[in-house]
Amino acid sequence: MIETIKILTIQDISCYGQCSITVALPIISAFGIETAVIPSAILSTHTAGFTDYTVRDLTEDLPGILKHWEKEEIFFDAIYTGFIGSIEQFDYIIDIIESRLKPDGLVFVDPAMADHGEFYNGFDQDFADKMGELCKIGDYVLPNTTEACYLLHKPWKEEFTKEEMLEMANELSNFTKKHIILKGDTHKEGKLGMIVLDKDESSTEFVYNDRIDHVSHGTGDVFASSFVGSTLNGKTPAEAAKIAGEFTKKALEETIDDPTHTYGVKFERVIKYIPELLKI
Template identity: 75%
Template sequence: MNETTKILTIQDLSCFGQCSITVALPVVSAFGIETAVLPSAVLSTHTSGFTDYTVRDLTDDLPDIRKHWESEGIYFDAVYTGFIASAEQMDYIKDIIDSRLKDGGNVFVDPAMADFGEFYNGFDQDFADRMGELCKLGDYILPNTTEACFILHRPWKEHFTKEEMIEMAEELQNFTKRYVILKGYQNDSNEMGMIVLDKKTSSIEIVYNDKIDYVSHGTGDVFASSFVGSVMVGKSPVQAAKIAGEFTKKAVEKTIGDKKHKYGVKFEQAIPELQDLLKTF
């Protein structure tokens, strides 16, 4: 029997609210991939729409966790990073990637730190610069336009032309080993697009999905997690972007109309459709 593929995801654990680890663990696992977790912090809820939430930073725990894994001979086929609690954690995470990733393994970096032109609470340009350095370890990086602009020190705006998106993706080649997946392009047909750039071949492809006028916390995590799972079961980055875009859209569609569900999207109800998406693309 072949050894099971193992992925480590490093991001925060929000005890309530659909984001970060509570998305990554079930979604990546749904691809038949063993998924280990390393929480960067534990929060009572996520930070969008909630007040007085509790936060416990786990920076001090990271070195000892790595040492224990080393003593147990634990390695991973891929490392997938999301929300990182502090700039100080970057060096520990780099050490974990260097020591616990198998030879030839993949690194996926979702630089989850900003959206709609603004940093998440507690982050700043210095953090973005450190995140840019972490991205350089990534075989795949998955920024939205805001995160790309902060990494590149470019001004953000609500709408970018196709030419501007491609230009940003080309600049982001300096922050990845191989692939850039730049999210957030909207064309004149009201479709949402992702720029998929292959640094090795200089090829660029735009993947489109129908736009849904619904904004929710956690959709970036749904996209990133289903992208990671798709790549790890053998899909190309373009195919993975199509699957992730469609899966995210289905999760949003299952959430629209439920006014009480404002803390995420009902991605769990879309998981049974993942196998159909894998066969379609």
């Protein structure tokens, strides 16, 4: 009997809007990975394009969940963190990772806190510095350029040169045990790229996908979730980055012609391509 791979994802639930757990759970599951969740917060909607949304912080629930799982001897092959509800949650999340991850397990950190040069609502540099501590126990860290700049205390700008991206990736290597996937390289015309820094192989590689001229909330979560699913299917960091980029591109292509669909991407329509993408 083939042993089931089990992953825990820790991030928020946005009750409406395609992001965080409502993206991670179906996508990673579709890659054949058994997926458990710990919600960091519950929001009525996500925070982009909506006003007067409700937020319930679930920090107080984390110790009780951990205590119960310790009693039940529940362990995971991987843990993937996304949107964290408050700065107070970091220590609890680190405790969960140290307690519930198998000895040879993997940690994926998507430092979901900023984009387009600005923090998400409620986050600041103190939050970013605490995120840096979490990143340092990660095997895979997946920042965009804004998040990278906050982690490194660098100024952000709209575009970075290839040389600047390489420099930033090398500096970010101090924030991970193994691999950095730095998203947001735009220096190649018609392409959207990322740098994959692989500490195991002492290599740095640019990975590109065709650029879709459409901005949508939640694409970072779609990318990270499909990256996690690909990696747990045995793909190298560069292969997983390519697959995740293609999956996200396909989801954008399904969404771009629908002006009413402004709150996410139609990733559900491209789940059927996962077996094909895993052949890359």
